[in-house]
Amino acid sequence: MHLARFPRVRLVHAPTPLEPLPRLTELLGGPRLYIKRDDCTGLATGGNKTRKLEFLLGDALARGATHVVTHGATQSNHVRQTAAAAARLGLKCTALLEARIADGSVEYRNSGNVFLDRLFDATLEARPAGLDMNAEVETHAARLHDRGEAAYAIPGGGSNPVGALGYVACAQEILQQADAAGIVVHHVVHATGSTGTQAGLVAGFQGHSSGVPVLGISVRAERSVQEDKVWQLAGRTLELLGVATPLAREAVRANSDYVGPGYGRPTPEMVDAVKLLARTEGILLDPVYSGKGFAGLLDLIRKGRFGKDENVVFVHTGGAVGLFGYRDTFDALHAS
Numbered sequence: 001m002h003l004a005r006f007p008r009v010r011l012v013h014a015p016t017p018l019e020p021l022p023r024l025t026e027l028l029g030g031p032r033l034y035i036k037r038d039d040c041t042g043l044a045t046g047g048n049k050t051r052k053l054e055f056l057l058g059d060a061l062a063r064g065a066t067h068v069v070t071h072g073a074t075q076s077n078h079v080r081q082t083a084a085a086a087a088r089l090g091l092k093c094t095a096l097l098e099a100r101i102a103d104g105s106v107e108y109r110n111s112g113n114v115f116l117d118r119l120f121d122a123t124l125e126a127r128p129a130g131l132d133m134n135a136e137v138e139t140h141a142a143r144l145h146d147r148g149e150a151a152y153a154i155p156g157g158g159s160n161p162v163g164a165l166g167y168v169a170c171a172q173e174i175l176q177q178a179d180a181a182g183i184v185v186h187h188v189v190h191a192t193g194s195t196g197t198q199a200g201l202v203a204g205f206q207g208h209s210s211g212v213p214v215l216g217i218s219v220r221a222e223r224s225v226q227e228d229k230v231w232q233l234a235g236r237t238l239e240l241l242g243v244a245t246p247l248a249r250e251a252v253r254a255n256s257d258y259v260g261p262g263y264g265r266p267t268p269e270m271v272d273a274v275k276l277l278a279r280t281e282g283i284l285l286d287p288v289y290s291g292k293g294f295a296g297l298l299d300l301i302r303k304g305r306f307g308k309d310e311n312v313v314f315v316h317t318g319g320a321v322g323l324f325g326y327r328d329t330f331d332a333l334h335a336s
């Protein structure tokens, strides 16, 4: 695999740290926990979408684009990072925000990521829940095109083979850091949504024949649906990279036991996980993705899913800005 073959703009403060979580590891009595700090990718409070945007916007610029169009939920971290990257590159940005949480609070609708989207001067358009949002983006880009603008459509979460290259790069980074430090990575765990992160990691680890398994904790879709989507995108990503070895379906594993009532809907376990990591390690998770992902990791640890002496790397995909859109959840569920 040779990532320099693909157009790329440098946005990530790379490498992001790979840090041990010593206090939490001791508290739980193992496994040895590490965290890959992709919440520190450096652009507008960080997060995983920035790695994808390096390749997506590299492609956009190579095609002469002047305007990027994308979509996300109201509190989308992807939209915030796209808006910031577009500002940085002098591109216009339009984001279609899907009202997946119809009863969101004033803070949910205006604070956190939405506040920052506006600060970056993105054009925001609301959409009701349940539409084919990638199709909405394509339609909007076509409309801009008719008006003479060179528009570039980015799918939700930046999850296509080009975007997934960002997480192939992250897999390479994790292997380099682990090799340099002499840490055998027994498991990688992270929150999975639009699938580009897991697909890129799986493709990257497979492309290096590393034998590192990746477990995605789903924040939305049911397990088999999520695994199929990740598997398909990982396969297309390997194809783009010119890797001929087929990817076994069994190499893709997701767990959807921690979604709770639905996407973006808080769970008590998410609140507990956010509080636990904040109070033992001083690290902020987010309410929609990494909080549920970490809640899943903690539950699986308690159920003995990992060996006490194994090394588990949690990829922190960012999103803590979203906490400000969910302040009432934390006030209500945990006054402590």
Ligand SMILES: *Cc1c(COP(=O)(O)O)cnc(C)c1O
Pocket: 047, 048, 049, 077, 078, 157, 159, 191, 192, 193, 194, 195, 196, 197, 198, 286, 289, 290, 317, 318, 319
């Ligand atoms: C988008 C996002 C994810 C999920 O990544 P996908 O590539 O969409 O699966 C996880 N965590 C955070 C904070 C995100 O914003």
